[in-house]
Amino acid sequence: MNNFVKTTVLGGLIFLTPIVLVVAIVGKGFSLVHGLAKPxxxxxxxxxxxGAATIHIVSVVLLVLLCFLAGLYSRTAGAGRLGNWLEKRLLEKIPTYPLLKAKLRSALQPEQLETLQPIMVRFDDSWQFALLVEQVKPDASLVFLPGAPDAWSGSVCIVSGDRVEPLDVSVQRIIQLMKRLGEGAAPDLSQLRFGAHEA
Structure with missing residues (x-):
C-alpha cells in the first residue's frame, strides 16, 4: 500500500509539473503585458x-501577438542557433523540459512524429509497444518505449533486430493506447504471431 501511494504521488507530480510550468510562464507573461498595457x-x-475589462482584453491580444511574432522569429536561422544554445546550456538541465517539449511537439506538430515507426519489441517472454527511432546498425535498432498512461514518460534502449515486429498503426494510436493503459489494442495486434520467436 505504501509503495502504491508513493508511486501514485510521484506519478501525479511528474504529470502536473509541466502543466504548472506552462501555467506559470503564461501567467507571468500576462502579468508583464498587463503592466505595460495599463499605463x-x-x-x-x-x-x-x-470599462475595466478593456485592459484584460488588450493584454490577451498583445500576449497572443507577442507569441505569434516570437513564432515567426523562431523560424529564422538566428533563432534556431539561439534556441539550440539555450536548450543545451539551460533548458535541458530542467528535468521536466524534455517531457514538456515532446508533449507540445506531439500536440502542435503531429506530422513530425511520423518519422517514428510503431513497432512491438520482444523482451524474454513479454512484448511491449515501442517506436522505432532509427537503425544504429543493420542488426540493432534504437527504440523509444512509451510509458503509460503518459506515453512520453518512457525510456530509450537499443534492441537487436530479431526482437522487433512492425506494427501497422499510427504514432497517435500508440499514444492513445498508452493513455488507456492498452485497452482496446486487440484489433491492432491481430496480425502479430506472439510466441513465434520463442524456443
Missing part, C-alpha cells in the same frame, strides 16, 4: 463600454 491606455485616455 499606455491611461496615457491615451482609452475608455470603452467594456
Amino acid at each position: 499606455a491606455l491611461q496615457v491615451l485616455s482609452v475608455e470603452t463600454v467594456l
